[in-house]
Every structure is written in structure tokens, then in C-alpha cells.
Amino acid sequence: xxxxxxRFFLRSTQSTQNQPLPWIKDSMAFTDQCTRCGECQxxxxxxxxxPGDGGYPSIDFNxxxxxxxxxxxxxxxxxxxxxxxxxxxxxxxxxKESCLAKQNIECRSCNDACDxxxxxxxxxxxxxxxxxxxxxxxxxCGACIAPCPVNAISMEQHP
Ligand code: SF4
Ligand code: SF4
Ligand code: SF4
Numbered sequence: 001x002x003x004x005x006x007r008f009f010l011r012s013t014q015s016t017q018n019q020p021l022p023w024i025k026d027s028m029a030f031t032d033q034c035t036r037c038g039e040c041q042x043x044x045x046x047x048x049x050x051p052g053d054g055g056y057p058s059i060d061f062n063x064x065x066x067x068x069x070x071x072x073x074x075x076x077x078x079x080x081x082x083x084x085x086x087x088x089x090x091x092x093x094x095x096k097e098s099c100l101a102k103q104n105i106e107c108r109s110c111n112d113a114c115d116x117x118x119x120x121x122x123x124x125x126x127x128x129x130x131x132x133x134x135x136x137x138x139x140x141c142g143a144c145i146a147p148c149p150v151n152a153i154s155m156e157q158h159p
Contacts, residue, residue, distance in 0.1 A: 016145050018052045019059040019155055022066055022088030023073050023081040031056055033078055040072035048142075061142035061155060068141070091140035092158045093118075093133060099152040101130055110144035110153060119144060 020027050021040060031054065040057050041049040046067055052058030059066065068088055073081035100107035101121070106128045111119045118137035121129035135158070145153045 016061040016142070016151075016153070016155055017050075017058070019061060019091075019142075020089065021049065021057060021059060021072055021081075022068065023070070023084070023086060024089075025080060025082050030080065033080055035078065037077065039075040039077060043071040043075035045069055045071060059142070061145040064146060065141045065143035068139075089140050090158045091155050092135050092138040093140070093142075093144060094154050094156045095131055095133065096152045096154065098150050099131065099148075100150055101128055102152075104128055107149065109147040109149060113144045113147045115141075115143065 020030070024030055034056055036051075036055045036057070038051075038057070041051070046064045046069075048059050048061065048063045048066060049057050049072060050060045050063070052060075057072075066088070070084045073084070095102070095110075104127050108121055108129070108131075110131065111121055116137045116139060118134045118139075120132050120134065122132050123129050140155065140158075142155060145155070
């Protein structure tokens with residue numbers, strides 16, 4: 001049987017909802033130390049923090065992107081967050097086979113949303129231009145997720 005803490009961690013690696021907050025020190029200890037006070041949720045200027053599994057705060061990228069403002073960490077009364085100078089997280093996107101371009105239908109919505117140009121489209125003989133992810137340029141902000149018309153983008157934890 002998977003305990004609640006493990007289940008929270010597993011689910012947080014698999015979708016665009018129930019994603020961990022940025023700058024979390026220790027994701028396995030998070031559910032032990034977070035009091036579910038909601039201060040981070042109220043502080044988020046993008047309203048992307050929502051109650052997730054068990055009422056613990058999590059990010060829903062279907063509601064928008066993280067701007068890395070650090071307000072969630074600043075308002076947390078517990079010692080759960082890393083200093084702002086640290087990397088906020090180790091996560092990058094993946095594009096599923098349901099992507100319209102992969103189905104040979106012209107679409108570049110994710111490209112338009114990405115400020116860091118981590119998604120580039122390359123022309124290929126016999127098909128529409130295909131998305132290529134430059135992993136090193138993806139900061140995991142999630143801005144490309146909501147604009148995708150077929151929910152083909154997921155967030156993956158990057159070791
Ligand atoms: S860093 Fe800012 S935008 Fe990102 S989740 Fe925290 S409060 Fe929201
Ligand atoms: S502010 Fe801190 S303790 Fe309160 S819900 Fe958010 S992460 Fe948990
Ligand atoms: S998560 Fe952000 S940086 Fe990464 S590809 Fe999407 S929009 Fe670009």
C-alpha cells in the first residue's frame with residue numbers, strides 16, 4: 001500500500017496538476033512539515049496554487065504559469081523553502097503523441113507561449129514542422145501548458 005506522502009510525491013511527477021511548489025527543500029518531508037495554512041496560495045499572484053491531494057498546496061499549470069516571483073516562499077511561516085538564489089525546481093516539459101503537430105496538423109501554440117524559446121519547430125519532409133524541446137532552456141515555468149489545445153504537454157521531474 002502506498003502511503004499518503006509517497007502518493008503525493010508520485011502524483012506530483014505525472015501530470016500538469018498536483019505539481020510541487022517551487023523552491024521546496026525536501027519534497028518527501030513536505031507533507032510532514034506543511035500545516036496547510038494556505039498562505040502560499042493567497043500570496044500567489046498567478047493563482048496557480050491550489051489545494052492538491054490531502055489539502056496540501058500544489059501547482060495547477062492548467063491555470064497559468066509560475067513567474068518565479070517567490071511570494072509563496074516569502075509568505076510561508078514554516079521552513080519549507082530554499083533561498084531565492086537556488087534553482088526553483090528540476091522539471092521540464094514533455095510533449096505527448098497527441099500533440100497536433102505530431103498528428104501532422106499545423107500548430108505552434110506552445111512555441112508562442114515560451115519566453116525562453118525552449119520549444120523550437122523544425123521542418124520535416126512530408127509533415128508539418130515538429131516541436132523540439134531544448135531541455136537546457138526549459139525553466140519549468142509551465143507557460144506552454146494551458147495554451148495547448150489538446151493537453152499534450154506534461155511536466156516531468158528532471159533529475
Ligand atoms: S513563485 Fe510566485 S507565481 Fe510561482 S507559485 Fe510561487 S507565488 Fe506563484
Ligand atoms: S504557506 Fe507553507 S505551511 Fe502554509 S500551506 Fe503553504 S507551504 Fe504549507
Ligand atoms: S515550461 Fe516554460 S520554459 Fe519550458 S518549454 Fe514550457 S514555456 Fe518554455
